[in-house]
Amino acid sequence: MNAVRTVNIIDSIVPISRFNKGEANKIFKEVKTNGIRIVVKNNTPECILISPKEYQDMIEQYEDALLLVEASNRLSQQAEYISHEDVLKELDITEEDLKDVDIELE
Numbered sequence: 001m002n003a004v005r006t007v008n009i010i011d012s013i014v015p016i017s018r019f020n021k022g023e024a025n026k027i028f029k030e031v032k033t034n035g036i037r038i039v040v041k042n043n044t045p046e047c048i049l050i051s052p053k054e055y056q057d058m059i060e061q062y063e064d065a066l067l068l069v070e071a072s073n074r075l076s077q078q079a080e081y082i083s084h085e086d087v088l089k090e091l092d093i094t095e096e097d098l099k100d101v102d103i104e105l106e
Contacts, residue, residue: 009038014049016041 014027014037027049031037037049050058088094 012036012038014039016046 031049039047
């Protein structure tokens with residue numbers, strides 16, 4: 001799991017006027033090299049720019065957090081669990097039947 005990175009807000013602020021002056025490419029390069037940029041208009045944050053990689057990492061961390069909450073909720077319930085051996089018996093399969101089965105988990 002990636003550690004949460006703190007953002008220096010003062011250094012991250014980008015006035016929208018820089019976009020109006022044709023500096024978009026320069027700002028995008030700043031995002032790639034320095035990370036998050038906060039675009040302000042009339043001293044009010046309008047949007048936050050992050051790299052696609054950072055966005056994907058953030059979404060994955062969010063999804064992992066949702067899965068953790070769901071797992072914790074399920075574990076906190078007093079549920080009766082079925083052993084692996086009982087599942088195999090119920091499905092009438094053996095460990096040998098599972099050897100050539102490819103399973104991909106996310």
